[in-house]
Amino acid sequence: MPPGALSRERDVREAYAAHSGELYGFAVRSLGDSGLAEEAVQETFVRAWRAGDRFDPQIGSLRTWLFAILRNVVIDLGRARAARPSVADGGVEPSVEPLEQALLSWQVEEAMRRIGEDHRHVLVETHFQGRPYAEVAAELGVPEGTVKSRVYYGLRALRVVLEEMGYEG
């Protein structure tokens, strides 16, 4: 059994403690339903445990591996849901594209949550609310240049968090 194999119950508990929040967050984001998301996370850890000896930390992180499993589970659940007439009204087979989009959206939103409050605030006010920098600066009682530099450091912080989450530009 290779080192790092996810084959003991304790390994699964540790993996759950470290990654369940993120996995659940993405599952809710992509499935839009907390009950289904719970099912997806549970299925992910059970599958990971069953295939634990196939996890190789040389190839990728545990987090990446768990996300890959979750991605498959979400696709499977999406298909199962689409097979039910009530949800299949659109008649469109769920494809991989929206899921990749959902993953990216979730990553950016999660990254926005993780950067500092000051940075998030100026990005929300200037970029998302479209307010002039001078107005935001006056409201905060800081020079406009400070708002600009916070936007700069905010984007840098976002980049760091996204890289940590596996985003590769």
Place this chain on the structure above:
Amino acid sequence: MKAEQPDSCREWRQLLGAYALGDLAAEEQAGLEAHLDGCPECRAEAESLESVARLLPLADPDRFSRPAPQPPAELGDRIAATISGERQVVRRRQRWRFGLALSGAAAAAAAVLAIAILPGSEDSGNPEQHVEFSSLPAGMKIDATLEPHAYGTEIRVYVKGVRSGTLCQVYLRGPHGERVSAGTFRYRWGDDSTAVLSSALDLSRTRAIGVRAGNRTFVAPVEVTRATADDNSNQEDAT
């Protein structure tokens, strides 16, 4: 390199965020672009931030302004319980399918053959008993393979077509109608494995196997093979 960054760069860099988002006034932008033309490092930083800025429209401020949803506290325990309950669930589908391919009459030969191929299998010579549940609701499938052991009977159960998460209770029924539990497992959607359970009832004394899936119970008769019955005829079942 970055440590030796000139002061001029430092000032320009403070503008790169607003530049990446397209928020600089024309004059400021022109000045910055003139600097970028002659400074590959700042240019690289600008490009990198632009790629981050391009992602921002994907984010919904209503979503990230709220705290991230957290899984319910009991989910971890539920997963741990499922896993420890399934500890004995092993992926033996291959072996099991092999057994399935050979039906009734060939069962004894099959057991011998299976042992020849799979030296890991214990209690060599004991025939396995394959039970196919009939008269099930459409789309549902239950199979079981029973294998005699000194401790009782090993039961490998395969269930398909019930709701994911359904609790399945398995028992064996003895010659006097008595039930001897073989334990429980949960059917998981997408799971292609076989639950491995055991019961203290000897296979030679087993007349039927019952599987209670959710609130429905399905029973299938177990025909005791001559060899098994003979092997165990002098053993009294303590249960």
